[in-house]
Amino acid sequence: MNEKQTILKINNLHAEYVNPQNKEEKTPILHGINIEIKEGEIHAIMGPNGSGKSTLSSVIMGHPHYNVTEGEILFFSEKENKLVDILSMPAFERARLGLFLSFQYPAAVPGLSVSHFLRSVLKTMRNQDIPLKEFRKEISDKMQELKMDPEFARRYLNDGFSGGEKKRMEILQMSLIQPKMAILDEIDSGLDIDALKIVSEGINNLVDDKKSYLLITHYKRLLDYVKADNVHVLAKGKIIKQGGYDLIDALEEKGYDDIIKEAG
Ligand SMILES: Nc1ncnc2c1ncn2[C@@H]1O[C@H](COP(=O)(O)OP(=O)(O)OP(=O)(O)O)[C@@H](O)[C@H]1O
Ligand SMILES: [Mg+2]
Structure with missing residues (x-):
């Protein structure tokens, strides 16, 4: 059997x-994180408020307000058929490699319609124009799936x-892009019970042996729908414990x- 990539x-x-506003003002947040995610794996990161979970996802995606002072982030490039260093790449290049981040607090953009936004995202991602009729069909099918x-x-x-609704919007975007690796930052926060089910189904529909997930959550209920095989506990910018699904219990x-005490 082949080793998983x-x-x-x-x-x-x-x-x-x-x-x-003041580039001299720097706050160290992450202090030596190690994570390896293989294709088809679902990982979860849990941890107290302020431990660095959203920061980690922003750093992986290449948010310009964060500076990597040590270490590396490698991502699999299909084109090169090997892991490549993504730290010097801007966010859109990382996205083109197949990386997707859904934000904990998605920003509102008055004046930009959902349909316009999604079409331009897909254009950038696929590097080609998408005929309006085709796009309309694609988006309405996905919207129906997500109710x-x-x-x-x-x-x-x-x-x-x-x-x-914002969280569903993030899943809609993800299901159109079909990324190789999605980082979902508290995709379950603020969802009612039915919406949690719909969003989880939306994620599960995209789970296959080639796609990987990093789910950031505070609650077991999401991980009961979307079963994580690996759980990392983050505290004060460090992974203090790693384990399987049992760790959540x-x-x-x-x-x-x-x-945290046990981990010393
Ligand atoms: N843009 C920023 N400006 C100021 N401080 C920041 C910024 N980003 C992160 N920090 C600080 O870094 C620490 C980690 O924040 P982060 O948002 O990563 O935590 P989190 O684990 O996602 O928490 P939560 O569970 O509340 O979402 C916090 O102390 C936060 O105040
Ligand atoms: Mg957060």
Whole structure:
């Protein structure tokens, strides 16, 4: 049997936040993260508020406000058929390699319609124009799957969207792009019970042995729908514990304090 291909490899990653108003002001946040994700694997990151989960996802995606001070991030390039260093690439190049991030707090863009936005994203990703008729069919099929009102396509991106509607918007984007590796930052926050099911189904529909996920969540309920095979606990910018699905039960039972104490 063939060895599974590694998709994302993070080695000894240290990163800081750089205040864009005063570039001298730097706050170290990540202190030596190691994660390896292979194709088809679903990983979860859990950890207390402020431990660095969103920062890690922003750094992987190449957000310009964060600076990597040590370590590396490698991603599998299909074209080169090997892991490549992505740290010097801008976010859109990382996206073209197959990396996708859904934001914890998606930004509203008044004036830009959902349909316009998605069409231009797909154009960039596929590097070719998509005929309007084809695009309309694609988007309306996906919206139906996610039980989204077709009216959404005409609304301005995330403008006045409820918390749950924003999250569905992120999944819609993901299901159109079909990324190789999706990082979903608290995709379950603010979702009602039915929406959680719909969003989880949306994720599960995209799970296959080639696609990988990094799910950031505070709750076991998402991971009951989308089963994670690997769980990482992040605290104060470090992975303090790694394990399988069982670790989630231990976390729910004991809480972070005990796990952090145990880890020393
Ligand atoms: N843009 C920023 N400006 C100022 N501080 C930041 C910024 N980004 C991250 N930090 C700081 O880095 C730490 C980690 O924040 P981060 O958002 O990564 O935490 P998190 O684990 O995602 O938390 P939560 O569970 O609340 O979403 C926090 O102390 C936060 O204040
Ligand atoms: Mg966060």
